[in-house]
Amino acid sequence: MTRGTRPVVAIWTLAIILAASAPGSAQETLAEARQLYASADYRGALTMLNALLAASPSPQERQLIELYRTLCLVAIGNTEEANKAIEAMVSRDPLYRPNMEEVPPRLRAVFSETRRRLLPGLIQERYVNAKAAFDRGDMKVAADGFTQVLMALADPDIEAAAKQPPLSDLRVLASGFNDLTVRALTPPPVPVAPLTVQAPPPPPPAPAPREPVIYTADDSNVTAPETVRQELPPYPGRVNFEREGVIEVIIDANGTVESASMLESVDPLYDRVLLNAAREWTYRPARLGGSPVKYRKRIQVTVNRTRE
Numbered sequence: 001m002t003r004g005t006r007p008v009v010a011i012w013t014l015a016i017i018l019a020a021s022a023p024g025s026a027q028e029t030l031a032e033a034r035q036l037y038a039s040a041d042y043r044g045a046l047t048m049l050n051a052l053l054a055a056s057p058s059p060q061e062r063q064l065i066e067l068y069r070t071l072c073l074v075a076i077g078n079t080e081e082a083n084k085a086i087e088a089m090v091s092r093d094p095l096y097r098p099n100m101e102e103v104p105p106r107l108r109a110v111f112s113e114t115r116r117r118l119l120p121g122l123i124q125e126r127y128v129n130a131k132a133a134f135d136r137g138d139m140k141v142a143a144d145g146f147t148q149v150l151m152a153l154a155d156p157d158i159e160a161a162a163k164q165p166p167l168s169d170l171r172v173l174a175s176g177f178n179d180l181t182v183r184a185l186t187p188p189p190v191p192v193a194p195l196t197v198q199a200p201p202p203p204p205p206a207p208a209p210r211e212p213v214i215y216t217a218d219d220s221n222v223t224a225p226e227t228v229r230q231e232l233p234p235y236p237g238r239v240n241f242e243r244e245g246v247i248e249v250i251i252d253a254n255g256t257v258e259s260a261s262m263l264e265s266v267d268p269l270y271d272r273v274l275l276n277a278a279r280e281w282t283y284r285p286a287r288l289g290g291s292p293v294k295y296r297k298r299i300q301v302t303v304n305r306t307r308e
Contacts, residue, residue, distance in 0.1 A: 123152045123153060130144075146177050251286065255292075
């Protein structure tokens with residue numbers, strides 16, 4: 001790739017971002033490597049970056065160093081080694097995606113093509129590892145693994161492949177096992193030890209207290225609750241077609257959500273996010289004759305298709 005004005009400016013800007021992201025001496029070394037690159041001493045910059053890699057950086061720092069190193073390899077015409085570096089970055093972290101606006105156009109295409117080629121195999125490999133953790137009872141590792149699989153399947157670079165077997169089947173399996181791991185990680189209720197204190201004679205039986213009535217939109221004499229905060233969380237990933245569902249909340253006499261449930265599912269992964277958000281919603285409570293009362297409310301949820 002020739003050293004035109006626009007690629008050099010893009011790489012210089014990315015170099016500043018990379019240097020600012022690294023701590024301590026690594027930041028200083030990246031700054032020096034940036035200066036060497038700006039002066040066209042690409043091999044000198046590579047020497048510094050290779051030394052940083054030999055110092056066993058953290059995973060995040062390693063990705064930054066490898067990306068900057070890839071730019072230097074392209075600058076000296078070593079595209080074969082640059083392609084290998086990109087493959088290593090994707091294999092190390094399938095969810096990694098550089099800021100494409102700061103990467104030269106040629107490398108954008110190489111990154112996207114490499115991710116399309118490698119992600120299906122990497123996703124299947126991570127599913128196998130997550131399933132193995134599930135089988136041996138390591139639910140924390142399994143939950144993290146299945147979550148990564150579902151996030152990778154939502155990646156736009158493999159949108160077409162994710163709709164077809166084996167990835168489409170893998171999405172169903174990963175979602176189901178992920179639900180099982182979440183339930184397995186939920187702690188059971190703490191048992192209460194029985195007391196042995198001698199109880200006094202029981203008092204005369206009192207009438208059983210009446211359960212609070214839960215009103216609905218069918219009760220015309222009840223004023224419906226007013227929304228104070230009812231934000232829908234963003235859908236995690238790309239939406240290829242419009243999705244709809246219905247969530248039901250029980251709003252207590254204080255205007256807080258007592259419980260939430262899905263009457264019609266939008267998507268198993270998004271349902272959990274939506275239910276967690278719904279428990280934080282607040283309202284001005286429904287009223288009957290001026291007194292606050294419980295109320296059952298249903299909300300239609302529509303997730304619109306992601307625009308290109």
